[in-house]
Amino acid sequence: MIKEERFELIRGELAKKGIVDGDELAAFLAVSRATIRRDLDSLEEKGLLKRTHGGAQAVDSEDELPFHSKLSAYMHEKRAIGIAAAAMVKEGAVIGCTGGTTVMSVVKALKGKPITVVTNAINVAMELAPCESAQVIVTGGALRARSYELVGHIADRTLGEFHLDIALLGVDGIDIERGLSTYTIAEAHAAALYMSQAERVWVVADHSKAGKVAPALIAPLSRVHCLITDPGLDPAIRSQLEAAGLEVSIAEM
Amino acid sequence: MIKEERFELIRGELAKKGIVDGDELAAFLAVSRATIRRDLDSLEEKGLLKRTHGGAQAVDSEDELPFHSKLSAYMHEKRAIGIAAAAMVKEGAVIGCTGGTTVMSVVKALKGKPITVVTNAINVAMELAPCESAQVIVTGGALRARSYELVGHIADRTLGEFHLDIALLGVDGIDIERGLSTYTIAEAHAAALYMSQAERVWVVADHSKAGKVAPALIAPLSRVHCLITDPGLDPAIRSQLEAAGLEVSIAEM
DNA sequence: TTATAAACGATCAAATACGATCAATAAAGA
């Protein structure tokens, strides 16, 4: 095992867990703690992580994309949601992923897990491309301008060929009355299709989406099994959602 | 086993794993470590990998970061080829694109043109995603680890639904006798499929690919209409290719 | 606040890989 190999594995663990422990890394990579410290120093110098006492933590992805950072709202919340949702995924699961920034957070946290991902979002696929542990299926279809989602009959047909354990949906609105919604018809159609193919439906969204209704309706809340969101969720809305039968999971931050 | 054969195998391992270990390579290729070191030195000089202590790692073909640019193999040539090939594309054309760094250069140069692109490479799709002028169709399929290409029956079926004006192929070998070749069977299969759907077949490759034969054969040269390469092409090989009926286009640099 | 345990940085010895050199072998040409 050469140094660069360790670097890659450390980065993988970091992307998966967000924070890593020096002792765990030393055991995992079968090297001494001194070496781990040196490795973490090197990686920090490259700006790929931030040292902490006892280990290291991932740099916020906003640092990775300096010019996009301000555009992305609730960055910190989405990151926490991603880690929480990823922790709920069992090994070997088949997961269908829509596009959207919150889903991307989950996918980043899923790196390194042995799972199968079916997606119509090419940015999701790009994220998992370097990862050998996950099998990735892309639906194909026409690429929506200025988005990263594939739509049309090719996407629909491919999606129909898979059975999913989990449909992982990012939405723009969650409302007691109107259910799930998003901004475009094409995305709503794709989301509905994921739902119909899946055993369980998970929705990931930061708390700002709760109580909102976007133009394109996807499905009522009765079709959703689990919502993973951040601690900012209004307790009143949470009660309503849970009364409607939703399992609400709050990510730790 | 001759030197070039080892080079190909090393590149194959590198493409597969991203990082290779000197000892493993020595055992795998049944040569001494001294030879491996010399091989890695040669390959680094060509910009095909980056030496490290104990082995080597793949150059990051994705990152166009300035300080990585020098490491990318024949980067200057590929840019010139991309511009030249893009200039030959008429508005409204339907182009099928394989993966590979040279094809990516062409795609970058095609930005802004009103065309339709059909591709099984998600990095090609990502490149064109922000672009509103081009219509992009992604074939779908299983994502190959450490590559960005989609393969399998889904990709094949989708490709079969399109008629292409131009098949734009990036290859790893162009040989008078053996024709076009690449490193993996899956890529070769995809390339052959593009050819069968296309009116005209263009091959883009830097001059180092001329005279080379990679493990997986795609098709004989008689099926190719045009080769776009850089001025480094050996005149003798150029004559042979032209004698074989190929239109050889040399990019200005 | 103080005590304790853990992690840190600095340093050194051992292991490993490196580059340079040379002899042996294989391939190409006179």
Added chain:
DNA sequence: TCTTTATTGATCGTATTTGATCGTTTATAA
């Protein structure tokens, strides 16, 4: 065939990396 050239494997001293051991600093809890 003999010579020339290129390539390989082995050897040497050097440089890098690693693991262990110090004393010191930092986090946690009593």
